[in-house]
Amino acid sequence: MKRLPTYLVTRVLTIFYLVMAFLFFLYSFYLYNPRDLLGRYLWPFLFMNTVKLFIQYLIPITVTSVILAYSLFIKEKDLYVSGGVPLPFNQLVVKPIVFFIILAAVYAVLAEGVYPVVTARIEEERYLSNLARGFEEKWKTALENKDYEEAKEYIDLYLVIDPGNREVQDKRANLKLKLLTGGNSGNSLERGKTDGSEKKKEMGRNYLPDETEGMTVDEYIALAKRYYAEEDYFSAHYYASLAYRIDPERRDALRVAGKAWEKITSFSQSGKEREESKFYRRKKEGYTALISNQPVKAYYIFSELKKINPDDADIKRYFSKAREAVKKVSFFIDEAEDMLALPGYRNIAFINSTEDGKRELLYISKLVAIGENYFFSGIEDLKFDENGVVYHLKAPYGKLIGNAIVMLAIDRENRKNVKEAVYVKGNREASVRNLIYLRTRPDELIHLDGNYKRFESLSLAELFRLRSGGGKYGIIEKYIDISILMKILNPFSLLVLALLGISFGWFFRARYLARLPIIAYAFIPFMPLFILLLYSLYQYGNEIILYFVLSVSGFLTALITLVVMQAALLFLAMILVAGQRTSS
Amino acid sequence: MKNDIILIPLFLLLFIIFFALFTTLDLFAFWTSLSSYGSEKTGGQFLFALWPKLVETLPVSLFFTIVFIEFRILMKPGTRFFSFLILLLLSLAILVFGVKLLSGFEKSQTSRVVTEGIEMIPGRINPMGRYLVYPIAVSGNLLKGVAIAEKEERSGNAAQAKEAPVRKAPSKGKPEGAGALRFVKEAQIVEKGKEIRLEGSEGTLFSVYRSEIPARPFSMKDQHFIETFLRDIAFFNEKLLSYAKTGGKDFYMLAFAILFLFLASGFFMRITRWPLFNLLFSFLASRAYFSLYSFLAGPVSLQIAKYMGKSEIAGSMPAYVMILIGILLLLIDILFVPFDRWKREIEE
Numbered sequence: 001m002k003r004l005p006t007y008l009v010t011r012v013l014t015i016f017y018l019v020m021a022f023l024f025f026l027y028s029f030y031l032y033n034p035r036d037l038l039g040r041y042l043w044p045f046l047f048m049n050t051v052k053l054f055i056q057y058l059i060p061i062t063v064t065s066v067i068l069a070y071s072l073f074i075k076e077k078d079l080y081v082s083g084g085v086p087l088p089f090n091q092l093v094v095k096p097i098v099f100f101i102i103l104a105a106v107y108a109v110l111a112e113g114v115y116p117v118v119t120a121r122i123e124e125e126r127y128l129s130n131l132a133r134g135f136e137e138k139w140k141t142a143l144e145n146k147d148y149e150e151a152k153e154y155i156d157l158y159l160v161i162d163p164g165n166r167e168v169q170d171k172r173a174n175l176k177l178k179l180l181t182g183g184n185s186g187n188s189l190e191r192g193k194t195d196g197s198e199k200k201k202e203m204g205r206n207y208l209p210d211e212t213e214g215m216t217v218d219e220y221i222a223l224a225k226r227y228y229a230e231e232d233y234f235s236a237h238y239y240a241s242l243a244y245r246i247d248p249e250r251r252d253a254l255r256v257a258g259k260a261w262e263k264i265t266s267f268s269q270s271g272k273e274r275e276e277s278k279f280y281r282r283k284k285e286g287y288t289a290l291i292s293n294q295p296v297k298a299y300y301i302f303s304e305l306k307k308i309n310p311d312d313a314d315i316k317r318y319f320s321k322a323r324e325a326v327k328k329v330s331f332f333i334d335e336a337e338d339m340l341a342l343p344g345y346r347n348i349a350f351i352n353s354t355e356d357g358k359r360e361l362l363y364i365s366k367l368v369a370i371g372e373n374y375f376f377s378g379i380e381d382l383k384f385d386e387n388g389v390v391y392h393l394k395a396p397y398g399k400l401i402g403n404a405i406v407m408l409a410i411d412r413e414n415r416k417n418v419k420e421a422v423y424v425k426g427n428r429e430a431s432v433r434n435l436i437y438l439r440t441r442p443d444e445l446i447h448l449d450g451n452y453k454r455f456e457s458l459s460l461a462e463l464f465r466l467r468s469g470g471g472k473y474g475i476i477e478k479y480i481d482i483s484i485l486m487k488i489l490n491p492f493s494l495l496v497l498a499l500l501g502i503s504f505g506w507f508f509r510a511r512y513l514a515r516l517p518i519i520a521y522a523f524i525p526f527m528p529l530f531i532l533l534l535y536s537l538y539q540y541g542n543e544i545i546l547y548f549v550l551s552v553s554g555f556l557t558a559l560i561t562l563v564v565m566q567a568a569l570l571f572l573a574m575i576l577v578a579g580q581r582t583s584s
Numbered sequence: 585m586k587n588d589i590i591l592i593p594l595f596l597l598l599f600i601i602f603f604a605l606f607t608t609l610d611l612f613a614f615w616t617s618l619s620s621y622g623s624e625k626t627g628g629q630f631l632f633a634l635w636p637k638l639v640e641t642l643p644v645s646l647f648f649t650i651v652f653i654e655f656r657i658l659m660k661p662g663t664r665f666f667s668f669l670i671l672l673l674l675s676l677a678i679l680v681f682g683v684k685l686l687s688g689f690e691k692s693q694t695s696r697v698v699t700e701g702i703e704m705i706p707g708r709i710n711p712m713g714r715y716l717v718y719p720i721a722v723s724g725n726l727l728k729g730v731a732i733a734e735k736e737e738r739s740g741n742a743a744q745a746k747e748a749p750v751r752k753a754p755s756k757g758k759p760e761g762a763g764a765l766r767f768v769k770e771a772q773i774v775e776k777g778k779e780i781r782l783e784g785s786e787g788t789l790f791s792v793y794r795s796e797i798p799a800r801p802f803s804m805k806d807q808h809f810i811e812t813f814l815r816d817i818a819f820f821n822e823k824l825l826s827y828a829k830t831g832g833k834d835f836y837m838l839a840f841a842i843l844f845l846f847l848a849s850g851f852f853m854r855i856t857r858w859p860l861f862n863l864l865f866s867f868l869a870s871r872a873y874f875s876l877y878s879f880l881a882g883p884v885s886l887q888i889a890k891y892m893g894k895s896e897i898a899g900s901m902p903a904y905v906m907i908l909i910g911i912l913l914l915l916i917d918i919l920f921v922p923f924d925r926w927k928r929e930i931e932e
Contacts, residue, residue, distance in 0.1 A: 508860035
């Protein structure tokens, strides 16, 4: 049966794709570095990086194989039908043209749907591997210090990332055994009891939900009355106050709160033991701080009381509540330091707000994001206008709570050790001194590091999203625009260059009478490199024109120029294909 | 003979096409990399920038034309001697007179010629090496309400880690409490050679090299293939123009040598019965000649000048080497490769 040119072209393409995929696979293997990626990511990396490289170089690969197919593998005799008359060349390329149109569409889907996903996935795995290495270092240091509790915590965190690691699993089992048999040192065991479990929870775990959350006002009042009856006046006052805050019309709630407060304040007059009285006064002081919106003060009081009487039901409850309240307005220094020792994103700088002609430039030296937790270090916030600085603050640490960066970091034990915003110039109200309200989505922060090269790896959807808010963050929009234009250009380039490849390949086809000489085969491996150079020049030419139009007339004109230019090039490519003759 | 004569209009036509295309692209690329501050970026400047750009693109347009015209000679061969002579004289005339004429124009326009500058967009964060500059307003080279962020050296990603360290000028007047962020009411961009400085009222705020501020943060131009290619061409142009300005025999020697080598390489178009191979090989050879010249006129000339102490020999040595290679190629062509091979073996 006679081989049809279409069949030949697709066969050459398939062989070329397979060979290049294999070469990319080998290259990915060469690129794999166990220090960068955990062993469990080896195969996913090899697969994803192969896919990534394949999509990245799909255009030059396709053009090379098309040129080779028409230049080297299709012979004039292949174009003769059974009647002995050669078919016109343009009729022979109809199917390949349709094929390349479909291929251009497939490429667009791959470039926009698959490429950003695999790129992001590789980055994520690299990040997780870095994180795991960070945990590994921590547990090794903890083991050296014989702090087994902490070592176990970091091993647990490591195993979240690399659960199948038998070696680490065995290490964890040994540690667990050591801890059960009391192998931990006294100090570290004590530490483990106090802050170890808290820290672990804070690093991405959920807290236990408050059992009273979501109750109705009636239920709160009923609960307050029950506590009052049980002579637990703190709880009675707490829930009655809560009910009253929710519904200030409820006089009964106010009544219960008042009665409970009377009991609380009358306690010291009841002639209890001196020590007990002091303890009770401190408890009252802590409670007062808690309900009067001074959670940090309350936290330290209850933390101190907890050490004196850890079994006191009130202390347990209000320490927990104070800790929860503290976490809404601050965070712990050790928690931030532990997190910020992990790998993260650096040098984030963007305009956070522009109001009344005043700009707020926010700079973050380092950002570490784990799950929903965002920690920051080296924060600087500068609000200014043309006349000068409104305020300029610096803070060593920050944590994202809600939509604000909270910059108040406290010590778990030492109330004097506080890290907070320092105002180099100007000042703000006390209530917002340690707060920066973010105008951007937290997940967008990583794109705002002034590193415009990052845009290359973003998908069209991400670029358009960034474009819509880019200006307000201070991003130069035309850098996003040119990325968008170049991404739109790619499928057109595939189609135009593949069609030009047909004419070019056929026009410059080999005229050997017998078998191809060795030199021809020896040249084939170098062909993709030549084509890559020419392809790069072609893209560079397009880029220059588009960037020029973009700079002069804006995005829409540049987009129209792109479409018109590609239509003209496509037309030219079609004309060239149509102009080819079947025989010499 | 007819085939030889027809080469003249064909050569000119091809040359004009390449010249127009490359000059337009070069001009566009130049325009987008121009300083946007103030009134400098005007249509007039665009036109005045045309002369230096024409000088820059003339040689490379000529070389592309020679490669393509060789394909025409392959298909329709005239006589080996005449076609070679015609092309050599024609291309030499274009190169010598073109460069002389255009650089003369350039000289007369020096006071108005635009130099590449940096782009500074008001109300946006402008990258300048390790610094990010946010001016509220830009007027001329004067920035108003300027916030400056200085990035930390250590970087969280590979792209940034590769950033070249920025030379920092001694700062006289760092604002109080300066850290990563600084604010000055006014600052001025001062461009001095390869250095760009941001000057505040109390001294230099920082300085960076021009190369650290690309026209745009990413470009196909950054790709290794293109970057080295453009660098080699720029090096050749620079040498050719400097010789043209001094007006010595080095200019004529270099112009003759490079054209002779390119034309002697014409036989690459006939070495196999696979024209695609021949064409790509010719391009590869052309590319290699620029690298060869960069190598000879760069490190080799320096070594020669160092050991022999004769800078004039070192200066003309690359031209002699290219002529020598050209003569060798020409001999191979005459002895082993039939001039009308295509016509005899393929078409008949």
